[in-house]
Amino acid sequence: MSTAVFQYGEMNNAARRAKDTAKRLSDYSDGLRRRVCSKLDAYSGSRTSNIYRADRELEAKRRQLEQRSQDLEQYGEAMEELVSSCKDTDQRVERMVSELTGEFKARHDIGSNPVWETLCSAVTWCKNSTAAGRLLSGLWERGVHALEEAWDRMKTWYKYDGGKYLLTENLKAALGIALGVAGVVAGIAALIAGGPVLAIVGAIAGVIAGLFAVGNGIVDMINNHRAGAMAAERPGEAVRTNEINSGAAWLRKSDEQWCHKLALALDITEIAAGVTSLVSSAGTLLKKGYAWLSGSKNLNIKTLSFSTIKSNLSHQNWKTMASARWQDIKKGAQAFTNILRSGSKAQIKTAVSTQFKFLLENFKKPHVKAWTGIKNMFQQPVKANTVAAGAGGISHFLSLIKSPLSGIGGTLKDNLVFNSLATSGDNSISLSDIKSNIKKFTGTVGNVADLFKHYGNTDVGKITKRIYELRGNGNTRIPRPAPVH
Incomplete structure (x- = not known):
C-alpha cells in the first residue's frame, strides 16, 4: 500500500x-x-x-x-x-x-486529557504549518538519516574493513598485556617477600608467564594492525595474520632455521612455566581442601606442608573426616528443609535473610579484597606483600573486563557453589579456584599438543621416526651417522 x-x-x-x-x-x-x-x-x-x-x-x-x-x-x-x-x-x-x-x-466510556490533546495539537500544528517547525523537522530527519548512515558505515568498517582487528582484537591484546604486567609485578613482589618453597616456585612461574603474556600481547597487537590494513583487499590473508598471536607462532612463519629453533625454545619454556604454575596452584587448592576436610577453619595454609598433611592423614581416618563433613552438609540441608516445611513465616524470613547476607558477603568479598589490595599498594612504607596483593587486585578487575562471563553473574556463581561448604576466609574454596586449575591444565595440555603438532609431524620428524622404525627391524640395517666434531 x-x-x-x-x-x-x-x-x-x-x-x-x-x-x-x-x-x-x-x-x-x-x-x-x-x-x-x-x-x-x-x-x-x-x-x-x-x-x-x-x-x-x-x-x-x-x-x-x-x-x-x-x-x-x-x-x-x-x-x-x-x-x-x-x-x-x-x-x-x-x-x-x-x-x-x-x-x-x-461508547466505551473513555476519558481524555484536554490539556494533553491541546498540547499535541499545538505541537503538530507548529511542526506542519509553520516555517520554523518545518525547518526543525527537516533538520531532525536529516540528522537521523546522517546518524543511520554513519552507523552503517561503522558496521561496514568493523566487519569488512579491518575494524574488528583494530578495535576488538587490539582491546583483548591490551588487556592481556596489562594482566601480564600485573602478574610480573605480583610475582616479583612475592619473590622479594619470600615464603615457602612452593610459593616461591609459583612466583617464579608467575613472572615467566607474565613476561610471555606481555610479549605475546605485543606480537598480537602488531599482527592485528597488519590484519586491519589488509582486511579490505585481502580478507583471507587478514584472518590468517590475525591468528598469529604469540611470538613462537610468528617465528614459525619464517623460513630461517634459527627462528624455528627459537620458537621451539619459547614453547618449551612456556610449557615448563605453565606446569610449574599448575603444580603451585593445585597445591594451594589441595591445602584448602585439607583445611575444609579436617574442619580447621583458621588453619594457615601458607605454613602448611604436604608432609604435615600426609602425617595427619596417616594418623587419622580420612574416611571418618569425609564422613563428618558429609554429615555436616546433610544436617545443614535438613535443617533448612525443616524450616521451609514448618510454615513459620518468622523462621523462613530469618533463614532467607541469613542466606541473603551470606550470598551478599560472598559476592562482595573478592571485589572488596581486590580493591583493598590496590589501595594498600600505595601506602607508605611500600612492602612486597602489599605490592603483590595490589597487583593481584588489578589482575582481578582486568579479568572481569576481559571476560564478560566473569562479571556480576560469574562472580556470584564462582563464589557461592563451594564457599557454603568449604572453610571461610582466605581458606575458602570457590568454583573459580577449581576452574582456574582446570584452565591451566587444559592450557598446558593444549600447548604440549601444539608442540607435537608443529614439531612432531614435520618432514624431519617423519623421516626420523621412519629411520627409528627401520633400525628396530632386523631385516634392515642403517648405519648411524658419524658424530660431528
Whole structure:
C-alpha cells in the first residue's frame, strides 16, 4: 500500500512560481512583438528573403513562448486546485476521525486529557504549518538519516574493513598485556617477600608467564594492525595474520632455521612455566581442601606442608573426616528443609535473610579484597606483600573486563557453589579456584599438543621416526651417522 505525503507550502510555492514564469514568458513574447516584429513590419525598404525568414522565426518563437506560458499557467491553476482539494479532504478526514473517536470514547466510556490533546495539537500544528517547525523537522530527519548512515558505515568498517582487528582484537591484546604486567609485578613482589618453597616456585612461574603474556600481547597487537590494513583487499590473508598471536607462532612463519629453533625454545619454556604454575596452584587448592576436610577453619595454609598433611592423614581416618563433613552438609540441608516445611513465616524470613547476607558477603568479598589490595599498594612504607596483593587486585578487575562471563553473574556463581561448604576466609574454596586449575591444565595440555603438532609431524620428524622404525627391524640395517666434531 503506497502513501502520499502532501506539503501544502511547497505545493503553493510551486503553483506561484509556475504562474510567475508563465507571466514572464508572456511578457517576453510581447516584448519581441513590440521591439522586433513591429520594426520589421514598419520596414519600408525592399523585403528580402532574410527579412521574411526572420519574421517567420520570430512568429514561431512567439507562438512557442505563448504555448509554454499557457501550459505553466494551467499547471499553476491545477496545483492550486489540488491544494484546495487536499485541504478539503484533510478537513473531511479530520472531522470523520474526530466523530469516530468521539463515538468510540462515548461508547466505551473513555476519558481524555484536554490539556494533553491541546498540547499535541499545538505541537503538530507548529511542526506542519509553520516555517520554523518545518525547518526543525527537516533538520531532525536529516540528522537521523546522517546518524543511520554513519552507523552503517561503522558496521561496514568493523566487519569488512579491518575494524574488528583494530578495535576488538587490539582491546583483548591490551588487556592481556596489562594482566601480564600485573602478574610480573605480583610475582616479583612475592619473590622479594619470600615464603615457602612452593610459593616461591609459583612466583617464579608467575613472572615467566607474565613476561610471555606481555610479549605475546605485543606480537598480537602488531599482527592485528597488519590484519586491519589488509582486511579490505585481502580478507583471507587478514584472518590468517590475525591468528598469529604469540611470538613462537610468528617465528614459525619464517623460513630461517634459527627462528624455528627459537620458537621451539619459547614453547618449551612456556610449557615448563605453565606446569610449574599448575603444580603451585593445585597445591594451594589441595591445602584448602585439607583445611575444609579436617574442619580447621583458621588453619594457615601458607605454613602448611604436604608432609604435615600426609602425617595427619596417616594418623587419622580420612574416611571418618569425609564422613563428618558429609554429615555436616546433610544436617545443614535438613535443617533448612525443616524450616521451609514448618510454615513459620518468622523462621523462613530469618533463614532467607541469613542466606541473603551470606550470598551478599560472598559476592562482595573478592571485589572488596581486590580493591583493598590496590589501595594498600600505595601506602607508605611500600612492602612486597602489599605490592603483590595490589597487583593481584588489578589482575582481578582486568579479568572481569576481559571476560564478560566473569562479571556480576560469574562472580556470584564462582563464589557461592563451594564457599557454603568449604572453610571461610582466605581458606575458602570457590568454583573459580577449581576452574582456574582446570584452565591451566587444559592450557598446558593444549600447548604440549601444539608442540607435537608443529614439531612432531614435520618432514624431519617423519623421516626420523621412519629411520627409528627401520633400525628396530632386523631385516634392515642403517648405519648411524658419524658424530660431528
